[in-house]
Structures are given as structure tokens and as C-alpha cells.
Amino acid sequence: MRTSRFNRIQSRRNTSAKKIILIGIAVAAFLLICFSIYKAVSFFSNIQTGKPTTEVKPTKKPEEKNTYNILLLGYGGGNHDGTYLTDTIIVLHIDLKQKKTILVSIPRDIWINIPTKSGDEYNSKINSAYQLGLYPKNYPDLDTNLIKTDKTGFIKNAAKQITGLDMDGYLAIDFTGFTKAIDILGGIEVDVERSFTDYE
Incomplete structure (x- = not known):
């Protein structure tokens, strides 16, 4: 009899423990479902209202460029002696903020240093720098890094050495082009x- 009673008590305890475990699992499942529903509602609510789910920091606006430096080159061209020697070299400085333009003429006879592969010193007049960039094969020892993507690299670099300004672009014109430009403007009577x- 005692054994039977003990078994009944033990059975009740086991049943109670199982109920507690089941209730705990049910509560945990309920909380998990509620949390999932909350996250889903928040997600779709953000989509509908157009609100970002994460904070987006605005990128820094690049500084506006207000100054430009254009290198103006004039050469003989055609059958003239020194076909590509730029006897006219002018730096055009444009300041958009102050609404000003400045023209700086560079004398053609200024001597400059041209970089070489061997490191040997090579000096030449600045008016030859444009020609050196056009025909580097005629000067095998020239360091062509400056003219890999821009044939005016030598003369732009020379202009920077003299003025301290980086060149944003250039305009090169020969006598034929100059004549056509004058004609387009209506001509000049001399x-x-x-x-x-x-x-001589």
C-alpha cells in the first residue's frame, strides 16, 4: 500500500514538472512570436513611410572649383622653321569667384630642365618643350612619364615650375589656325x- 501511494505521489510530481516545462515552453514560444511580429511590423512600417532602417550620413560635398589655369600656345606650323616651337606661351588664369582673368606671358627663351631616364641633366629653351612632347622618340633619353597621357606634359610642367600653377588645360594654335580665327571674327584691317x- 505504501509503495502504491508513493508511486501516486511521484507520478503527480512528474506530471506537475511536465506541466511547468510545457507552460515555460509555451510562454517562450509566445514571446518569440510576439517579438517576430513586432520586428515584422516595424520593418514594413519603415518601408511604407519611406524611413530608412539605418541612419544614412550625408557625404561631404566636394569643394567647388573657382579658378582655372589654361596654357595658350602659339607655334608656326606648316613649312615654318621650328614647326612646333611655341614662341608664344601665355598662362590664362580665370577666377570665377572674383570674376577676373589674368594673362601671364612666359618668354620663349627661358631655359628649363627636362627630366631624363639616365638622370643626366638636359636643358632646353621652354619653347621646345611642346615639340619634345610630340616627338619623344627623337630624344630616346627623355623620361616620358610626364607625357604618357598628355603630350603637353613637358611644357605644362615647365609652366608650373615658373608660375607655381597647375595647368587645367591648354589651347595650341598655328599660323593657319590663327588666320582662320581672325577671319571668323570678321578680319582685321592693317x-x-x-x-x-x-x-636676316
């Missing part, structure tokens, strides 16, 4: 009262 011939 009255030469006394002509002369220069034999």
Missing part, C-alpha cells in the same frame, strides 16, 4: 604705309 624686307 594699313602698312611703308613696307620693308627683312633679310
Whole structure:
């Protein structure tokens, strides 16, 4: 009899323990479902209202460029001696903020240093720098890093050495192009009262 009673008590305890475990599992499952529903509602609510789920920091706006430096080059071209020697070299500085332009003429006879592969010193007049960039194969020892993507690299670098300004672009024109430009503008009348011939 005692054994039977003990078994009944033990059975009740086991049943109670099982109930507690089942209730705990049910509560945990309920909480998990509620949490999942909450996250789902929040997610779709953000989509509908257009609100970002994460904070997006605005990127820094790049500084606006207000100044430009353009290198103006004039050369003989055609059958002229020194076809690509730029006897006219002018730096055009444009300041958009102050609404000003400045023209700085660089003398053609200024001597500059041209970089070489061997490291040997190579000096030349600045008016030859444009030609060196156009025909580097004629000068095998030249360091061509400056003209890999821009044939005006040598003369732009030379202009920077003299003025301290980086060149944003360039305009090169020969006598034929200059004549056409004047014609487009309507021409210029020149009255030469006394002509002369220069034999030198």
C-alpha cells in the first residue's frame, strides 16, 4: 500500500514538472512570436513611410572649383622653321569667384630642365618643350612619364615650375589656325604705309 501511494505521489510530481516545462515552453514560444511580429511590423512600417532602417550620413560635398589655369600656345606650323616651337606661351588664369582673368606671358627663351631616364641633366629653351612632347622618340633619353597621357606634359610642367600653377588645360594654335580665327571674327584691317624686307 505504501509503495502504491508513493508511486501516486511521484507520478503527480512528474506530471506537475511536465506541466511547468510545457507552460515555460509555451510562454517562450509566445514571446518569440510576439517579438517576430513586432520586428515584422516595424520593418514594413519603415518601408511604407519611406524611413530608412539605418541612419544614412550625408557625404561631404566636394569643394567647388573657382579658378582655372589654361596654357595658350602659339607655334608656326606648316613649312615654318621650328614647326612646333611655341614662341608664344601665355598662362590664362580665370577666377570665377572674383570674376577676373589674368594673362601671364612666359618668354620663349627661358631655359628649363627636362627630366631624363639616365638622370643626366638636359636643358632646353621652354619653347621646345611642346615639340619634345610630340616627338619623344627623337630624344630616346627623355623620361616620358610626364607625357604618357598628355603630350603637353613637358611644357605644362615647365609652366608650373615658373608660375607655381597647375595647368587645367591648354589651347595650341598655328599660323593657319590663327588666320582662320581672325577671319571668323570678321578680319582685321592693317594699313602698312611703308613696307620693308627683312633679310636676316
